[in-house]
Every structure is written in C-alpha cells, then in structure tokens.
Amino acid sequence: MMADFPIEAVRGKFPALSLTDDGRRRIYLDNPAGTQVPLTVADAVSRCLLSTNANLGGFFETTLAAQKVVDGAHAAMADFLNAASAEEIVIGANMTTLTYHMSRTLGRTMKPGDEIIVTRMDHEGNVSPWLQLAEDLGLVVRFLPFDERSWQLEETALKALLSDKTRLVALNYASNLTGSINRVKALTAAAKQAGALVYVDAVQFAPHGLIDVQELGCDFLICSAYKFFGPHMGILWGRRDVIDTLKPYKCRCSSNVLPERFELGTPQIELMAGLTAAIDYFADLGASAGEGGSRRQRIARAFEVSIAYENTLARQLIEGLSDIEGLVIHGITDPERLAERVPTISFTVEGIEPETIVRQMNAENIFVWSGHNYAWEVVHQLGIPAEQGVVRIGIAHYNTAAEIGETLESVHRMIAMLRQERS
Ligand SMILES: Cc1ncc(COP(=O)(O)O)c(C=O)c1O
Numbered sequence: 001m002m003a004d005f006p007i008e009a010v011r012g013k014f015p016a017l018s019l020t021d022d023g024r025r026r027i028y029l030d031n032p033a034g035t036q037v038p039l040t041v042a043d044a045v046s047r048c049l050l051s052t053n054a055n056l057g058g059f060f061e062t063t064l065a066a067q068k069v070v071d072g073a074h075a076a077m078a079d080f081l082n083a084a085s086a087e088e089i090v091i092g093a094n095m096t097t098l099t100y101h102m103s104r105t106l107g108r109t110m111k112p113g114d115e116i117i118v119t120r121m122d123h124e125g126n127v128s129p130w131l132q133l134a135e136d137l138g139l140v141v142r143f144l145p146f147d148e149r150s151w152q153l154e155e156t157a158l159k160a161l162l163s164d165k166t167r168l169v170a171l172n173y174a175s176n177l178t179g180s181i182n183r184v185k186a187l188t189a190a191a192k193q194a195g196a197l198v199y200v201d202a203v204q205f206a207p208h209g210l211i212d213v214q215e216l217g218c219d220f221l222i223c224s225a226y227k228f229f230g231p232h233m234g235i236l237w238g239r240r241d242v243i244d245t246l247k248p249y250k251c252r253c254s255s256n257v258l259p260e261r262f263e264l265g266t267p268q269i270e271l272m273a274g275l276t277a278a279i280d281y282f283a284d285l286g287a288s289a290g291e292g293g294s295r296r297q298r299i300a301r302a303f304e305v306s307i308a309y310e311n312t313l314a315r316q317l318i319e320g321l322s323d324i325e326g327l328v329i330h331g332i333t334d335p336e337r338l339a340e341r342v343p344t345i346s347f348t349v350e351g352i353e354p355e356t357i358v359r360q361m362n363a364e365n366i367f368v369w370s371g372h373n374y375a376w377e378v379v380h381q382l383g384i385p386a387e388q389g390v391v392r393i394g395i396a397h398y399n400t401a402a403e404i405g406e407t408l409e410s411v412h413r414m415i416a417m418l419r420q421e422r423s
Contacts, residue, residue: 005309006288010398013038013281014229017398021365027403030367032176032204032344032394034226041230041277048273055266066269073272074259076279079295081221081237082212087258088243091272094234095203095224096125101262102220102236103129105248106168106197112138115165117196119153120377121146121180122172126201126222127377130170144171145381151180151332152340155190162194169196173205173221177375177390178331179344181205188218197242203227207396208310208342210303213237229396230278231271236262306397307339313395313404314343320408324415326350330382330390343395348384352418354391360414366407368393 016036054062074086092098142161169191198218206223286298354370371389
C-alpha cells in the first residue's frame with residue numbers, strides 16, 4: 001500500500017521537516033506530544049492576524065470576517081468528527097482545560113453517592129478532572145483497568161463496574177503510551193445501557209483514524225488540534241440533546257446559544273483559521289488520493305491511505321525493536337493486530353533508564369520522549385516507576401521508512417554502547 005501514499009508531496013507541505021540544526025537533519029518522532037503543521041495552517045493563522053483581526057459581534061468589515069473564521073472552524077470540525085451540526089462543536093484552549101470546564105458543568109447534575117468510572121489507560125487530562133469533581137461532590141469513583149493481554153479496555157470488565165448509580169464513564173479512544181485503540185462503540189453501548197454518559201478522549205486517536213461521533217454513540221468526544229497538524233487548541237464535541245440541557249459556568253451576560261454558551265471569553269480566532277486549514281489539509285490529501293465528493297468523504301479517504309502507510313512504519317519499528325535483548329514494548333506487537341493500535345510505541349530496556357536512551361537519541365537530532373507522559377495510571381498499572389516511565393516513539397504520516405531505519409540504528413547503537421560502558 002506504500003505506493004499509494006504520496007509521501008514526498010506530503011512532506012513538501014511541512015516546512016519544518018526540511019529544517020536542519022548545524023547541518024543535522026531532524027527526525028520528528030515526538031508526534032504524540034504534538035505534530036508539525038503544513039504551511040497552509042501557518043499561513044491561515046498569519047492571514048487572519050494580519051487582515052481580519054477583530055473581536056466578534058460588531059457590524060464592520062473585520063468583525064464580520066472574524067465571525068466567518070469562527071463559523072468556518074466549527075463547520076470544519078463538524079465534518080472532521082461527523083457531528084450532526086456545527087453547534088455541537090465547542091472550541092477552547094486545550095483538552096485539559098475543556099475537560100475541567102465540562103466536568104464542572106456536569107457536576108451540577110450530580111449528587112453525593114453518584115458513581116463515575118475512569119480508566120487506568122487514560123491520560124491524566126481525562127482522569128484528574130473527574131477525580132477532583134468526585135472529591136468536591138462526594139461521588140464514588142470506580143477504576144477500570146486495561147487487560148494486559150489484549151492491551152485494551154474490555155466490555156466485560158466495564159460491565160462489572162457499571163450500576164444504576166453510574167452517571168459517567170470517561171475513557172480513551174487510544175492510549176498515548178501503549179498506543180492501543182479501544183472498542184469505543186461497544187464500551188459506549190454497555191455504559192449507555194446502564195444509563196451513564198460517556199466522555200471519550202480522542203486526543204491520540206484523531207491524527208490516526210476517522211472519527212464518527214454519531215456512529216460511536218457517545219455523548220462527548222474531545223481532541224486537540226496540535227496533535228493532528230493544527231494549532232495549539234482543543235475541540236470538544238457534545239451531543240446536542242445532552243449539551244442543550246447543561247448550564248455551564250459562564251458570565252451572566254454572555255450568549256446562551258450553542259456552542260457559545262460553552263466558549264468562555266474571546267475565542268482564539270486566528271488559531272481557528274489554522275484549525276480549518278488543518279482539516280482542509282486532510283481533505284486535500286484525500287482528494288490527491290483520488291476522492292472527490294464532500295469534505296467529509298475526502299477526509300475519510302485521507303485516513304484510508306494514511307493508516308495503511310503508518311501501519312507499514314509501525315510494523316518496521318516494532319520488528320526492529322523486537323531484536324533487542326531485554327527491550328520490552330508496552331503495547332500490541334502482533335503484526336496481525338496493527339489495526340488495533342496507533343503507531344505510538346513505548347518501551348523500556350532492562351537496566352537502562354529511558355531518559356538516558358532518549359538523551360542520546362536527542363543528541364543525534366532524533367526527537368523522542370521519555371517519562372510517563374501523563375499516562376500516570378498506565379505506568380502504575382504496569383508497575384513501571386513513574387519517575388522513569390518509558391521511551392516513546394510516535395510516528396505521524398509524514399515520517400518515512402528511512403527515518404525509522406535511522407532511528408532503529410540509533411536505538412541499537414545506544415543500547416549496545418550503554419551496555420558496554422556499564423559492563
Ligand atoms: C490522550 C491524551 N489526552 C489528553 C491530553 C491532553 O491534551 P491537552 O494538552 O490538549 O490538554 C493528551 C496530551 O498529550 C493526550 O495524549
């Protein structure tokens with residue numbers, strides 16, 4: 001499938017990919033923490049700031065243009081997530097801030113003794129807000145562990161925790177550490193049967209797969225644009241019949257209509273221009289892969305070709321790492337199950353601290369992370385010391401087989417060198 005993916009054309013759209021530091025090429029594998037942006041995204045932000053910079057709500061040229069930018073971003077995200085309408089799209093600072101805000105709003109509908117479920121697979125952004133809400137309101141918290149054989153959240157384990165008191169289940173679509181993709185539709189169905197709301201963190205899934213909120217059946221789904229080639233901002237989708245009943249904390253005189261009711265203060269208008277450009281980047285990729293039709297159809301096609309391409313790189317990386325003695329990949333490694341993971345691969349090596357490996361790779365201008373990466377619950381469930389965490393290599397669809405090859409050589413070389421130094 002590799003031939004189907006226009007990798008050279010894709011790379012040509014991202015100016016950062018050809019930058020060098022003192023003549024050294026860069027290999028960006030820090031993508032789960034944030035991706036690079038196409039020129040069109042940076043241009044859209046700049047154009048907005050330079051030609052239509054105004055606040056909203058007036059009658060003059062620039063304020064009207066700014067409103068169009070805001071409306072355009074909501075419509076683009078509705079296409080990206082297959083929301084029933086742009087009114088279901090709430091845009092804010094980032095996933096964590098939006099989740100704290102929505103959790104407080106939902107808290108207004110809960111009472112002491114109500115139960116909520118969080119998981120041991122989630123990033124802290126989808127755990128801490130709920131734990132602190134529970135502390136404030138006297139809610140009962142139940143933890144859903146992941147299965148260490150499948151690396152996924154299992155419906156049977158969820159069903160065992162659900163009761164008629166469960167008000168909310170907060171879970172993730174894909175893990176930012178193990179890379180596992182959860183069967184969100186089935187998990188959601190189980191939670192809904194018990195009468196609970198479902199809040200899905202799709203931050204790590206969004207760059208790697210097509211999201212269809214209507215198909216999933218959840219109530220909320222959240223993602224962050226800077227993980228899918230856009231600017232630093234977060235987007236929350238809320239099912240209309242749910243969010244329309246909610247009363248967020250907000251200024252008395254601010255708008256009560258959807259979605260402004262949930263968008264506090266002046267929006268990040270220029271970043272919204274960049275967000276639309278990021279979604280259009282996907283749509284253009286789909287068009288170049290032969291899909292006409294609506295923006296949604298073109299986005300869907302973009303994911304078809306990028307998933308196939310990413311999977312070849314993930315397979316190459318997993319196979320290359322598997323040769324190293326004492327190296328453990330914390331996640332799905334079976335090549336037959338690549339469709340059940342995103343290409344974020346975390347590992348530890350017996351006797352060597354992750355940070356030591358990462359610093360050496362960083363010195364070769366290979367950008368990777370070490371640590372728990374806020375997957376605090378995951379490292380605890382796995383018994384990995386949180387202060388050490390893992391080495392995390394995260395592929396995006398602009399990476400190449402040559403980059404993965406160089407990265408593997410680097411990891412092999414580092415580990416051999418560190419072992420020799422210590423022997
Ligand atoms: C799975 C997941 N959820 C939530 C977050 C937090 O996102 P934000 O930085 O937009 O608050 C991250 C960030 O890495 C993440 O990977």
